[in-house]
Amino acid sequence: xxxxxxxxxxxxxxxxxxxxxxxxxxxxxxxxxxxxxxxxxxxxxxxxxxxxxxxxxxxxxxxxxxxxxxxxxxxxxxxxxxxxxxxxxxxxxxxxxxxxxxxxxxxxxxxxxxxxxxxxxxxxxxxxxxxxxxxxxxxxxxxxxxxxxxxxxxxxxxxxxxxxxxxxxxxxxxxxxxxxxxxxxxxxxxxxxxxxxxxxxxxxxxxxxxxxxxxxxxxxxxxxxxxxx
Amino acid sequence: xxxxxxxxxxxxxxxxxxxxxxxxxxxxxxxxxxxxxxxxxxxxxxxxxxxxxxxxxxxxxxxxxxxxxxxxxxxxxxxxxxxxxxxxxxxxxxxxxxxxxxxxxxxxxxxxxxxxxxxxxxxxxxxxxxxxxxxxxxxxxxxxxxxxxxxxxxxxxxxxxxxxxxxxxxxxxxxxxxxxxxxxxxxxxxxxxxxxxxxxxxxxxxxxxxxxxxxxxxxxxxxxxxxxx
DNA sequence: ACAAAAGTGTTTTACATACACCCATGG
DNA sequence: CCATGGGTGTATGTAAAACACTTTTGT
Numbered sequence: 001x002x003x004x005x006x007x008x009x010x011x012x013x014x015x016x017x018x019x020x021x022x023x024x025x026x027x028x029x030x031x032x033x034x035x036x037x038x039x040x041x042x043x044x045x046x047x048x049x050x051x052x053x054x055x056x057x058x059x060x061x062x063x064x065x066x067x068x069x070x071x072x073x074x075x076x077x078x079x080x081x082x083x084x085x086x087x088x089x090x091x092x093x094x095x096x097x098x099x100x101x102x103x104x105x106x107x108x109x110x111x112x113x114x115x116x117x118x119x120x121x122x123x124x125x126x127x128x129x130x131x132x133x134x135x136x137x138x139x140x141x142x143x144x145x146x147x148x149x150x151x152x153x154x155x156x157x158x159x160x161x162x163x164x165x166x167x168x169x170x171x172x173x174x175x176x177x178x179x180x181x182x183x184x185x186x187x188x189x190x191x192x193x194x195x196x197x198x199x200x201x202x203x204x205x206x207x208x209x210x211x212x213x214x215x216x217x218x219x220x221x222x223x224x225x226x227x228x229x
Numbered sequence: 230x231x232x233x234x235x236x237x238x239x240x241x242x243x244x245x246x247x248x249x250x251x252x253x254x255x256x257x258x259x260x261x262x263x264x265x266x267x268x269x270x271x272x273x274x275x276x277x278x279x280x281x282x283x284x285x286x287x288x289x290x291x292x293x294x295x296x297x298x299x300x301x302x303x304x305x306x307x308x309x310x311x312x313x314x315x316x317x318x319x320x321x322x323x324x325x326x327x328x329x330x331x332x333x334x335x336x337x338x339x340x341x342x343x344x345x346x347x348x349x350x351x352x353x354x355x356x357x358x359x360x361x362x363x364x365x366x367x368x369x370x371x372x373x374x375x376x377x378x379x380x381x382x383x384x385x386x387x388x389x390x391x392x393x394x395x396x397x398x399x400x401x402x403x404x405x406x407x408x409x410x411x412x413x414x415x416x417x418x419x420x421x422x423x424x425x426x427x428x429x430x431x432x433x434x435x436x437x438x439x440x441x442x443x444x445x446x447x448x449x450x451x452x453x454x455x456x457x458x
Numbered sequence: 459a460c461a462a463a464a465g466t467g468t469t470t471t472a473c474a475t476a477c478a479c480c481c482a483t484g485g
Numbered sequence: 486c487c488a489t490g491g492g493t494g495t496a497t498g499t500a501a502a503a504c505a506c507t508t509t510t511g512t
Contacts, residue, residue: 006277009236009318048235048316052307076305076320078281087277089238089320091305160464177466178502201463202509229502389491406493407475430490431482458475 008088011055012043012128014135015068015095017102017115018152021164024102024115025132027124028063031112034084035125041132042066042113043090056093064104064113070096070151075134082127092131094138096151140170147188147224150209158196158204159183172228182226188214237317240284241272241357243364244297244324246331246344247381250393253331253344254361256353257292260341263313264354270361271295271342272319285322293333293342299325299380304363311356321360323367325380369399376417376453379438387425387433388412401457411455417443 015026027039042063046055053071060066074094080087104113116122124132142148149165159180167174183189190210195203214224244255256268271292275284282300289295303323309316333342345351353361371377378394388409396403412418419439424432443453 003237003274005237005274007238007275008232008234009238045232045234046236046307046318049309051309052305052318073305075302076281078275078320080278080280089275089281091307091318158464175502175504176464177504180465181467182501197510198463200461200511202465204464227501387491404476405491406477409492410494411474426483427490429484429488431492433491456474 006087008086009046010043010088010090011046011052011059011093012041012090012131013056013060013068013071013093013095014041014074014132015060015066015097016135016139016152017097017099018165018168019099019102021168023118023169025118025121026064026066027114027116027122029112029114030125038125039114039116039122040125041092041128046091052091056095060095066097066101066104066113068095068097068101070148074131074138077127077131079127090131092135094135096148098152099154143169144227145223145225147186147209147214156192156194156206156208159207160204162207166226166228170228174228179226179228186217186222186224188217188224235316237315238275239272239317239319240275240281240288240322241270241319241360242285242289242297242300242322242324243270243303243361244289244295244326245364245368245381246326246328247394247397248328248331250397252347252398254347254350255293255295256343256345256351258341258343259354267354268343268345268351269354270321270357275320281320285324289324295326295330295333295342297324297326297330299377303360303367306356306360308356319360321364323364325377327381328383372398373456374452374454376415376438376443385421385423385435385437388436389433391436395455395457399457403457408455408457415446415451415453417446417453 013026017024017026026042028042030036030038030040042060043056044059044063046052047058050058052073056071057067060068072094074092076089076091078089082088082090102115104115118136121132123129139148143166149162152165153161160176162183163174163176163179166172166179188210189207192206192208194206196206197203242255246253246255255271257271259265259267259269271289272285273288273292275281276287279287281302285300286296289297301323303321305318305320307318311317311319331344333344347365350361352358368377372395378391378398381394382390389405391412392403392405392408395401395408417439418436421435421437423435425435426432
């Protein structure tokens with residue numbers, strides 16, 4: 001295959017984490033090059049013998065010691081001048097982690113990886129702000145038609161956490177009664193017999209997302225859809 | 230920028246055309262290599278100094294003399310072995326043309342480009358069948374939440390054409406009265422004072438899609454959404 | 459007893475669905 | 486006058502939206 005081409009291929013990941021009613025994004029500090037010490041998305045060049053999916057997973061592991069529990073392709077950014085060092089096309093990914101994985105280990109290279117509160121992001125290098133903006137849009141959109149919020153929560157969670165997650169990410173008020181009614185009507189949540197006690201207030205039953213049930217329903221043409229005013 | 234990487238970057242396009250109640254896809258005949266004389270998607274390698282979008286437009290022009298009126302990125306296919314000649318990552322696009330552009334000119338290289346009825350596709354090379362399948366899914370999905378059907382029709386069309394388009398692509402029966410009511414309720418269609426006479430039957434008023442109006446509505450949070458049983 | 463968060467039902471409103479007959483033209 | 490496709494309205498069902506008080510715990 002004779003092709004003259006001087007284009008490098010990279011992957012980048014926008015990984016969201018959620019904790020105590022706040023939404024975070026993972027960034028890493030660039031160690032070399034013209035963007036040295038700038039914060040950028042975790043990512044890097046694709047190896048010759050790994051798929052794109054594998055490349056993202058590897059980079060996240062290397063740069064932040066992190067394995068996500070949801071990952072999908074977001075968009076491929078291919079403008080000619082998006083990287084000043086040369087032509088680099090980047091396949092961007094969209095990832096979610098639950099709070100168990102939120103605490104970054106300080107071994108690996110992780111000392112230079114950090115969670116940033118959305119809305120308090122530093123100036124990021126390259127065109128990574130565009131990538132982040134697109135990922136935010138994707139996250140908001142997906143919350144409405146895919147049960148993806150559960151990937152940002154621990155396996156068992158009080159209902160109010162789910163409600164707050166939607167409220168936080170969509171920036172909208174939610175009617176608790178209608179939200180709960182609708183969510184439960186899908187039949188993809190299971191009530192555990194555990195309860196969570198917090199400082200004050202009535203203890204909450206814990207729920208868990210039954211993914212197997214969801215997959216079954218999907219085959220029958222089921223549509224997860226939640227609208228908010 | 231020192232990176233050892235031996236990956237080629239290509240673009241491919243799944244272009245849909247619609248005529249006389251039938252949906253078509255554009256394929257081109259491969260002229261060289263191991264897939265010689267096999268039908269494949271129009272596409273090719275990205276040049277060093279053109280964006281991905283430009284690359285697709287150029288390839289469509291070169292291989293089929295075609296300029297589409299809707300084009301968006303579909304997905305990036307990056308499996309290691311998708312091309313037996315070596316590592317090639319392909320950014321796939323999704324395009325729509327209206328019937329004016331349907332007749333392929335025989336100049337250019339177009340003699341080897343051809344419309345194929347969906348459902349009567351030949352065996353295609355590489356992993357292009359996967360790409361086509363994904364594009365079909367995208368098309369079906371988009372019809373429900375984006376006014377994209379108009380890009381497959383001429384500027385002015387009888388209402389029944391729109392109805393047949395939905396029926397054909399989604400493979401579902403449609404209640405004509407409800408469909409028309411819903412579509413018109415959006416306020417993005419304009420009734421022209423022209424009428425189209427066909428062989429027999431009552432002549433039909435022609436409608437046109439008002440994209441400007443649609444864009445305005447979008448800013449106000451308008452959501453195009455059409456559900457079919 | 460009070461503060462704090464969890465839990466719960468009913469009424470109203472809007473939209474989707476189901477359904478069948480008349481109209482304008484060409485042959 | 487008949488065949489063909491275009492054009493239209495209403496009644497019913499179902500789901501979303503609006504809305505406020507009671508329960509359980511900790512302090």
